[in-house]
Amino acid sequence: MGSPAFSVPALRALHAAGHEIAAVYAQPPRPAGRGQRETPCPVHQAALELGLPVRTPAGLRKDAAEHAAFAALGLDAAVVVAYGLILPAPMLDAPRRGCLNIHASLLPRHRGAAPIQAAILAGDSETGITIMRMDEGLDTGPMLLKSATPIGPADTAADLHDRLSAIGAELILRALDEDPPAAPQPEVGATYAPKLAKEDGRLDWSEPAAALDRRVRAMHPWPGAFTALEGAPLRILAAEPLPGTAGAEPGTVLDGSLRVACGDGNALRLTRVQKAGRAAMEAETFLRGHAIPAGTRLG
Incomplete structure (x- = not known):
């Protein structure tokens, strides 16, 4: 479950590692470019290239039919990375191992929509990826794995975006293979990174x-x-x-x-x-x- 370019390496890594991908969820196509033609998001395009089935619901919260269709997939796990839609409790609870989120910060620091930018703005010396089992809170679920990377004095959000995307793809494979125990997030040091305007x-x-x-x-x-x-x-x-x-x-x-x-x-x-x-x-x-x-x- 993902939408932007940040999510594509994880999808490709899961496919290359031989995981059976029952479905790919992505945000619906939207107008783009000078002609404002309906254009699939990067994850949608990658899934089509890989021959994977794609679902693009416009919303999930109150769609009981979508909840049932998701449950009927019989998933071991759902991998969620920058999907852009909030998953309701029936979907969070459906996979046997839960919904595993690839979050671009060292949680609990920089929960929210713009963790990469928030880490640079705050002057952090490092950031990273956290694999988290999602709950109904905003990036508050228990953590499975973390991997850190330094923030250099010239690093831009684009630099960190590409580096963290690659780290996330590697780390989600480890999480699925190793099934590490989950540790609750401490509330001390928790911060929130709102969506950018x-x-x-x-x-x-x-x-x-x-x-x-x-x-x-x-x-x-x-x-x-x-x-x-x-x-x-x-x-x-x-x-x-x-x-x-x-x-x-x-x-x-x-x-x-x-x-x-x-x-x-x-x-x-x-x-x-x-x-x-x-x-x-x-x-x-x-x-x-x-x-x-x-x-x-x-x-």
């Missing part, structure tokens, strides 16, 4: 440079970090924190290299940017066609 990408120049650098990396590729330049949005695709200029107002461009004053007296140098409707460019290339003199205010 586009506004989460806005840079607040009153924040410290290190925090803004983390936001740029956490919001890549979606929703993307941005600021305002002359009343229009400017996307920030990459940046680096640097020493600033004492007394400079936050959001002020300090020099010709797009070094911008931040709230802690340090600066964030914008290294890759994009104007609306234009191609992404390295800062040096961008500045050759779009002069931004020192003293310009961003925000």
Whole structure:
């Protein structure tokens, strides 16, 4: 049970390992692209390539017929990774070994919809994958296995997405093969990572440079970090924190290299940017066609 690209390696790993996959559940096809054609999600597409049956219910909570169809599959386990629909109790209880979730954090830290981005924003030194037996709470079920990976100073959400997706595929195979005992999650240290909105990408120049650098990396590729330049949005695709200029107002461009004053007296140098409707460019290339003199205010 999964939908986005993050879920595909687990599906392929289960299939390659010889597990009998009774069905693949994915979110329904949705309009996409310029023509807004109905397009299957990545898991749906992968399942079709593998010749697996696909079910795409629009909802599950009150659909008794769907609950019965799920139970009739006679599952040993259901593997759930970024599915996007809440499983009601009749479905959680149907598989013999339960519904096993591949969650992209070291639970109980960063429960919720955006754990990868939350780990970068918080300045965590590591993150990882937890295999959890699902209950009716939000990522509160007992844990079976964990695997950690460091968060490097230049890691973006896209970097961690790919790394954690691969780790999750490996770890779910171990969980199914080893059937490890489940341990309850401690409540100490539990945090919640809500679903991201586009506004989460806005840079607040009153924040410290290190925090803004983390936001740029956490919001890549979606929703993307941005600021305002002359009343229009400017996307920030990459940046680096640097020493600033004492007394400079936050959001002020300090020099010709797009070094911008931040709230802690340090600066964030914008290294890759994009104007609306234009191609992404390295800062040096961008500045050759779009002069931004020192003293310009961003925000």
